[in-house]
Structure formats: structure tokens, C-alpha cells
Amino acid sequence: MKNKLTGLIVALLLSSSILSAQKTKDFDLKSQDGNITLHVVAGKKLVWSVQLKGKQIIAPSAMSLQLGNGDVLGDNAKVSSAKTEKINTTFKALNYKKTNVQDVYNELTLTCKNDFGVKFRVYNDGVAYRFFTKKKGEIVIKNEEANFNFTQDYKAFIPYMWDYRDGKIFNSSFEALYKETKISKFATDSLAFLPLMVDEGDNNKVVILEADLEDYPGMYLNLNDTHKGFMGVYAPYPLETKMGGYNNMNVIPTKRAEYIAKTNGTRSFPWRVVVISQSDKELLNNDMVQKLASPSRITDASWVKPGQAAWDWWNNWNITHVDFKAGINTPTYKYYIDFASANKISYIILDEGWSVEGDLSKVSPAINLKEIVDYGKQKHVDVILWATWSNIARQMDEIFPQYSKMGVKGFKIDFFDRDDQVVVASTYAIAKKAAEYHLMVDYHGIYKPTGIQKTYPNVIGFEGVKGMENYKWATEDQPRYAVSIPFIRMMAGPMDYTPGAMRNAIKANYHPVSSAPMSMGTRCNQLAMYVVFEAPFQMLADNPTIYMKEQECTDFITGVPTTTDETVALDGEVGEYAALARQKDGIWYVGAMTNWNSRQLTLDFSFLPEGNYKAVVFSDGINADRDATDYKKETKSIKSGDKLKIQLAPGGGWAARIEKIH
Incomplete structure (x- = not known):
């Protein structure tokens, strides 16, 4: 009887232990x-x-x-x-x-x-x-x-x-x-x-x-x-x-x-x-x-200056009406600097070809980089240099101090094309080393941002998006994609889509041309991207000659700040359309975009503080469904609470700059 009782007690204890172990x-x-x-x-x-x-x-x-x-x-x-x-x-x-x-x-x-x-x-x-x-x-x-x-x-x-x-x-x-x-x-x-x-x-x-x-x-x-x-x-x-x-x-x-x-x-x-x-x-x-994201590891980031850049690669250095051979050479980049200076654009980019292949410490014989940098300083335009990740990872200890001393302000670093532990760790190491020399970095050919731009504020750009470079070779439905990414990819952080095409095409007329690319959708669709897309380091992708011919649109683009004090979501449906407003120093910027479907939207201006405002508006022209470059510029009076109906052409857009009337 005693043995049976002992066995029962042991069994109960074991059962209790098992139940305890299984308890959630x-x-x-x-x-x-x-x-x-x-x-x-x-x-x-x-x-x-x-x-x-x-x-x-x-x-x-x-x-x-x-x-x-x-x-x-x-x-x-x-x-x-x-x-x-x-x-x-x-x-x-x-x-x-x-x-x-x-x-x-x-x-x-x-x-x-x-x-x-x-x-x-x-x-x-x-x-x-x-x-x-x-x-x-x-x-x-x-x-x-x-x-x-x-x-x-x-x-x-x-x-x-x-x-x-x-x-x-x-x-x-x-x-x-x-x-x-x-x-x-x-x-x-x-x-x-x-x-x-x-x-x-x-x-x-x-x-x-x-x-x-x-x-x-x-x-x-x-x-x-x-x-x-x-x-x-x-x-x-x-x-x-x-x-x-x-x-x-x-x-x-x-x-x-x-x-x-x-x-x-x-x-x-x-x-x-x-x-x-x-x-x-x-x-x-x-x-x-x-x-x-982790807090900033840069004690004083006042030297980090976001802004716009005149970019060479997308437009294939295709400037005209000049007395020199356009290309990857000193006169061409001085021309870009002149354009940037005249339009208060902060930077130019020297993309692929400025350095000797495989060695960033050596400059191409066709480029006098110091002359270009010094010329830019005189014109209040700074220089960003393109490089591959493989070369930066191998040479950053040498070239960061070299080009920082020359006056270069940063690097556009391309072809990471991986996100394993080695590459992810490298993005932090590069940002840290660049910050030591007051250099900004724009990451291209890379995975989506995950917060490093807060941890290292000198990281001012990220690709990780199927951007406008694809217009040089692809026929895919970019207008639908362009009104999907603000709801999806942009959730991760800034995206270097590189907008600004001045050759614009309706669906029937679009075809890819690598050396003289066009965009799908209207001119106003491109203008609206400067408001809708988040990009502290924002490109003007087309070439200076065309921008100077389209000065009204260029003036609007270069007037849109790349960072803002406030953002207000106005309306949107993923894959269909998007509309939002941003405010910087009391001036509001509004952008709206649609896919290949034309549509009418009603924008509610209740986000404006009390008062009367003047709005400079760019809207799709009445014939933008036939000629995508057609647009209308007008000035409107707006006050807080107004509701304005706007019409978007297929692949269309609407953009406005709104200032209070004092």
C-alpha cells in the first residue's frame, strides 16, 4: 500500500511538472x-x-x-x-x-x-x-x-x-x-x-x-x-x-x-x-x-545640406547650342554648373566616367576636377561624385580625405545590389567614415532605406525604386507604379526616383530612347512628383538645354524644397492616384498624380491656416490627352477651407505653390 501511494504521489508530481512545463x-x-x-x-x-x-x-x-x-x-x-x-x-x-x-x-x-x-x-x-x-x-x-x-x-x-x-x-x-x-x-x-x-x-x-x-x-x-x-x-x-x-x-x-x-x-x-x-x-x-530608427550618431550635422542636383547620366550629356563637344569633359560640367547657378540648384553630379576605371583616386584625362569644383564654388554650386560600392569599400580611407579637401561635397554610391550582412554593415561604415570628412552620401543600386538616414543624417538619398531611368529602355506601366510607390515604397523612406522629364508622351506615342529619353504621362505629372515624392537629395534628370527652353516649369521645380516642415495627406488610392501637400517656411506646395485613367479630384484646402492665399497652379492642358507636354499655368486666389475641383489627364498631374497674401 505504501509503495502504491508513493507511486501515485510521484505520478501526480510528474503530471503537475508536465502541465507546468506546457503552460502558456x-x-x-x-x-x-x-x-x-x-x-x-x-x-x-x-x-x-x-x-x-x-x-x-x-x-x-x-x-x-x-x-x-x-x-x-x-x-x-x-x-x-x-x-x-x-x-x-x-x-x-x-x-x-x-x-x-x-x-x-x-x-x-x-x-x-x-x-x-x-x-x-x-x-x-x-x-x-x-x-x-x-x-x-x-x-x-x-x-x-x-x-x-x-x-x-x-x-x-x-x-x-x-x-x-x-x-x-x-x-x-x-x-x-x-x-x-x-x-x-x-x-x-x-x-x-x-x-x-x-x-x-x-x-x-x-x-x-x-x-x-x-x-x-x-x-x-x-x-x-x-x-x-x-x-x-x-x-x-x-x-x-x-x-x-x-x-x-x-x-x-x-x-x-x-x-x-x-x-x-x-x-x-x-x-x-x-x-x-x-x-x-x-x-x-x-x-x-x-x-x-536609432538616433543620430553625428553630434553636429549642420554641414549636411539637402537640395536639388542637375544630373548628367539620364539625359546622356545631350546639351546643344554650345561651341564645344558635349560629353564627360570639363566644358560640359561647367555648362551644368552655369545652369545650376542660374536656377539656384545646389549641386551637380558627375556620374560614371569622371574617374579612371577601377581607381577613384585618379581622374579621367578629359576632366579637370579641381577646376570644375573651384568653378562651382564661385557659382555657389557644389559637386557630388558617382562611384561603385566595390571601389568605395576598397578606397574610402584614401579618397574621402582626398576629395573632401578638394571641396567635393559627397558621393553617389552605386551597385551595392545586395543586402546580406556584409553589405548592410558596409553602409553604416561608409556613412560613418564619410561623416568624418563632412561628406554626404546618396545610396544607389541598393535595398530600401530602413532608418540609417536618421542614424547618419549625411545619408541623404536612396534608390531601391524602379525609377525614371527605366524610361530609357522599358515600356512597362510606369504611371500606375508612380501612384503605387507613395503608398508602399515611400513608407520605408526617401526614394531617388529622379523625375524631371521635359519630353512627355501619351501612352500611344511613348517609346524608349536611351540617348534622348521621354516620360510616360504629362508634363504636370512630372512637376507633381517633386511634391509627392520624398527625396532630400532630388534630381533634375533632364538636360540643361531643355530646362532653359521650359523655364516656367523649371522655375516651379527648382522652387520646391527637398525637405519640409510639415506634410499633409490629402487624398489617394493605391495604384490609382495620390495627392498631398507639404509646407516649408510658411509656403505650401501641393501635388496630385493619376495613373493612365483621367479623373476629377476635389482638393480640400482646410489644411491652410486662416487667411488669403495666392496659388500659382500648373494643370494639365485641355489637349494633354493628345500632347502630354500641354499644360496651363495660372494664378488663383485660395483661402482655408476652399474645395477646388481639378481635372487630371491620363497619366496626368497637378501642382501648385501657395503663399499667404500679406
């Missing part, structure tokens, strides 16, 4: 407006889900960090503490679309046994989470499990990685139109890069992002086993490389490891983010990445 812990966190609820379950898996006003937005989705030693941080997680915090503050933003950013969220920090944890934040417009570890020495990250599950097979806007450099996956320009398709129809032979949008109906859109990406590979998305959701995929760590890709300008990994990162054991990992909108226009003025 649940946590709920709401946004401060009460509309969004995050639910976290720590059990066999660490799982998160999100509701908006009771509607399931993100279905239960597992997360974990898989280490090289076999540990899986998140599976069977033992939560040792849970701390919540309420934040309601405002911070100053530098070189951004607004001066003040409201930062309002509730935070849950789960600290777990095995020296790791997860931070969750719930904002009024989305949710973010990130892992952190507190381990000694270096750790190997074999993989990260990140899932974004949905309750239905919704429509998504998917930017596929398609142009593999040297035919190798994870080597891409990060430029793609959006494939609008059901989640379950995700391509089996590709991956998607971020941001990616999901349309959940009822005016609800979800945009998947990442923020504060540093010393870690960027996240791609693939279809997961639910066929109604996505999972994170990451480029493995590169072990061996060779030169290849486009014109042999890319560093192509030929061997990759079976892990994605080697990193410090005590650190925070990138934020995994979903932004949730209840109307499309909300996405035109979102600050999520800015709020999640």
Missing part, C-alpha cells in the same frame, strides 16, 4: 487610441497576432531566432519578466518631410531565460517587434523565423526580386513593379523584397516593413505553409566573391555560409513591422521607420 503565458497590449490590440502567446512557440477594432489583421504568427549552436530563441520560451511602458512624446526630425514627429506607443518587453527577449510596440497605426540578446562574445544566427499570416487569401502588391546579377539569387537591383495578385499565387521561382502591401478590404491595408537594419541581412518574403501568409528569408553570409554583374561592377558572392549572420551576442535585432491603415491616404504620411 498570454499577453495583450493595446494602442493608446484603443483600436489596435496585440496578442502574444509564449508557449511551445512564441506567437503574435493583431486585431484592429476587433477584426483580425494578422493571424497567429510564430517568431524565433535560430542560433548556430542549436538553440532556438522563442521555442518553449520561459518568460522571466514582462514590463510595459507608455510613451507619448515628440522628437525633432532632421532633413525629413516634417520638423516634429509624434511618437506615441505602448511597449511590452518580455525577458526570457536563456539570455534573450522580445520588445513589442503598438502604435495607433501599426505594430512592431524585435528580438534582443544578452549573450557573451559572438553568436551565429543560422536563421530567423518571421511570419506574417492573414485570415484570408487577400490581394497583395508584391515587388519580386527578378533581375538576378550573374543569375544568382540575393543579387538584385531592388527595382520592380508591383505584381497585384492573391497571396497564394506567389511566384514559386522568386522572393519579394520589402515593403510589401496586403489589401484586406474594408479600406484596410497592411504594409510589411523592417526598420533599424544594422549589421544583419535584410528580410525578403516568401509564401509560407499557410498559403495565406509570408515568411522571412535572408541572404546567407557571403564567404567568397568575384567581380561580375552589370558591366563587371558588382561584387558577386560565389560561396555562401549556412548561416545568415555572425554578430555580437549582446544586441538588438531589426524591427519587424506592420503598418495598418484605415484609408489609403494615411499611408502617404507615415513615420513608422523614422520612429523606430
Whole structure:
């Protein structure tokens, strides 16, 4: 009897121990407006889900960090503490679309046994989470499990990685139109890069992002086993490389490891983010990445000067009515400087060809760079130099001090075309080194921004967008793309789309011409891009000769500031049209764009403070559906609260500069 009783007690204790081990812990966190609820379950898996006003937005989705030693941080997680915090503050933003950013969220920090944890934040417009570890020495990250599950097979806007450099996956320009398709129809032979949008109906859109990406590979998305959701995929760590890709300008990994990162054991990992909108226009003025990025590491960034640049490559140095042979030479760049000076444009860019191939320390014999830089100084125009990432990574210790001393103000750095740990870490190293010499950097041929432009404010430009260079060779539907990216790609941060075409074509007349490119859509569509698209370092892509022939339009373009004090989303529908307003020093700028569908919009000017205003307006001409260069310039009187009907031609636009009448 005693043995039976002892056995029963042991069995009960074992059963209790098993039940205790299997017990889950649940946590709920709401946004401060009460509309969004995050639910976290720590059990066999660490799982998160999100509701908006009771509607399931993100279905239960597992997360974990898989280490090289076999540990899986998140599976069977033992939560040792849970701390919540309420934040309601405002911070100053530098070189951004607004001066003040409201930062309002509730935070849950789960600290777990095995020296790791997860931070969750719930904002009024989305949710973010990130892992952190507190381990000694270096750790190997074999993989990260990140899932974004949905309750239905919704429509998504998917930017596929398609142009593999040297035919190798994870080597891409990060430029793609959006494939609008059901989640379950995700391509089996590709991956998607971020941001990616999901349309959940009822005016609800979800945009998947990442923020504060540093010393870690960027996240791609693939279809997961639910066929109604996505999972994170990451480029493995590169072990061996060779030169290849486009014109042999890319560093192509030929061997990759079976892990994605080697990193410090005590650190925070990138934020995994979903932004949730209840109307499309909300996405035109979102600050999520800015709020999640690390603070500036430059003590005094007053020397960083955003602005516009006269750019040579897109227009193929095709200036005319001059008495010298146009091309990559000193007289041509002096001509660009004269144009920039006359129009108060801050910079010119010397794109590919200014240096000896493969050696940035040596200047092409056709270029007297010091003469060009000095000539620019006399005219109050500064010089930015183009370079490949491979050359910058190899030579920055030599050339940054060399060209900074000469008076060059920065570098446009191209052909990264990867976002594995090595490249991501390099973007921070370059920005830091450039800042030491008061050099700005414009990153091209690169993944989307994730907040480095806040951490290093000398990073003033990012491509990661299928921009206007494609008009030189492509026939794709750019007008639809141009009214999709403000709601999707621009959520990640600034984008160097390079607008400003003065040769404009309707759909029937458009054809790609590399040496004398034109744009799809109207002249006013191009003007509106300077207001709608966020770009602290903004291009004038066409050539000076044409701009001088089109001085009215040039005057409008060069009058639009590249950073603003305030941004107001006016109206929009992803893929259809977009309209927003920006304010700098009390002057307002309004832009509206449409796809190939003509449409009438009503703009509400309630955003204007009280008073009477004069608006200089550029609108599509009555014949812009036949000749895309047709436009009408007029002056209108406007006051706060006015509602103005505007007409947009196919591929059209509308732009205005609005000043208070004193």
C-alpha cells in the first residue's frame, strides 16, 4: 500500500511538472487610441497576432531566432519578466518631410531565460517587434523565423526580386513593379523584397516593413505553409566573391555560409513591422521607420545640406547650342554648373566616367576636377561624385580625405545590389567614415532605406525604386507604379526616383530612347512628383538645354524644397492616384498624380491656416490627352477651407505653390 501511494504521489508530481512545463503565458497590449490590440502567446512557440477594432489583421504568427549552436530563441520560451511602458512624446526630425514627429506607443518587453527577449510596440497605426540578446562574445544566427499570416487569401502588391546579377539569387537591383495578385499565387521561382502591401478590404491595408537594419541581412518574403501568409528569408553570409554583374561592377558572392549572420551576442535585432491603415491616404504620411530608427550618431550635422542636383547620366550629356563637344569633359560640367547657378540648384553630379576605371583616386584625362569644383564654388554650386560600392569599400580611407579637401561635397554610391550582412554593415561604415570628412552620401543600386538616414543624417538619398531611368529602355506601366510607390515604397523612406522629364508622351506615342529619353504621362505629372515624392537629395534628370527652353516649369521645380516642415495627406488610392501637400517656411506646395485613367479630384484646402492665399497652379492642358507636354499655368486666389475641383489627364498631374497674401 505504501509503495502504491508513493507511486501515485510521484505520478501526480510528474503530471503537475508536465502541465507546468506546457503552460502558456498570454499577453495583450493595446494602442493608446484603443483600436489596435496585440496578442502574444509564449508557449511551445512564441506567437503574435493583431486585431484592429476587433477584426483580425494578422493571424497567429510564430517568431524565433535560430542560433548556430542549436538553440532556438522563442521555442518553449520561459518568460522571466514582462514590463510595459507608455510613451507619448515628440522628437525633432532632421532633413525629413516634417520638423516634429509624434511618437506615441505602448511597449511590452518580455525577458526570457536563456539570455534573450522580445520588445513589442503598438502604435495607433501599426505594430512592431524585435528580438534582443544578452549573450557573451559572438553568436551565429543560422536563421530567423518571421511570419506574417492573414485570415484570408487577400490581394497583395508584391515587388519580386527578378533581375538576378550573374543569375544568382540575393543579387538584385531592388527595382520592380508591383505584381497585384492573391497571396497564394506567389511566384514559386522568386522572393519579394520589402515593403510589401496586403489589401484586406474594408479600406484596410497592411504594409510589411523592417526598420533599424544594422549589421544583419535584410528580410525578403516568401509564401509560407499557410498559403495565406509570408515568411522571412535572408541572404546567407557571403564567404567568397568575384567581380561580375552589370558591366563587371558588382561584387558577386560565389560561396555562401549556412548561416545568415555572425554578430555580437549582446544586441538588438531589426524591427519587424506592420503598418495598418484605415484609408489609403494615411499611408502617404507615415513615420513608422523614422520612429523606430536609432538616433543620430553625428553630434553636429549642420554641414549636411539637402537640395536639388542637375544630373548628367539620364539625359546622356545631350546639351546643344554650345561651341564645344558635349560629353564627360570639363566644358560640359561647367555648362551644368552655369545652369545650376542660374536656377539656384545646389549641386551637380558627375556620374560614371569622371574617374579612371577601377581607381577613384585618379581622374579621367578629359576632366579637370579641381577646376570644375573651384568653378562651382564661385557659382555657389557644389559637386557630388558617382562611384561603385566595390571601389568605395576598397578606397574610402584614401579618397574621402582626398576629395573632401578638394571641396567635393559627397558621393553617389552605386551597385551595392545586395543586402546580406556584409553589405548592410558596409553602409553604416561608409556613412560613418564619410561623416568624418563632412561628406554626404546618396545610396544607389541598393535595398530600401530602413532608418540609417536618421542614424547618419549625411545619408541623404536612396534608390531601391524602379525609377525614371527605366524610361530609357522599358515600356512597362510606369504611371500606375508612380501612384503605387507613395503608398508602399515611400513608407520605408526617401526614394531617388529622379523625375524631371521635359519630353512627355501619351501612352500611344511613348517609346524608349536611351540617348534622348521621354516620360510616360504629362508634363504636370512630372512637376507633381517633386511634391509627392520624398527625396532630400532630388534630381533634375533632364538636360540643361531643355530646362532653359521650359523655364516656367523649371522655375516651379527648382522652387520646391527637398525637405519640409510639415506634410499633409490629402487624398489617394493605391495604384490609382495620390495627392498631398507639404509646407516649408510658411509656403505650401501641393501635388496630385493619376495613373493612365483621367479623373476629377476635389482638393480640400482646410489644411491652410486662416487667411488669403495666392496659388500659382500648373494643370494639365485641355489637349494633354493628345500632347502630354500641354499644360496651363495660372494664378488663383485660395483661402482655408476652399474645395477646388481639378481635372487630371491620363497619366496626368497637378501642382501648385501657395503663399499667404500679406
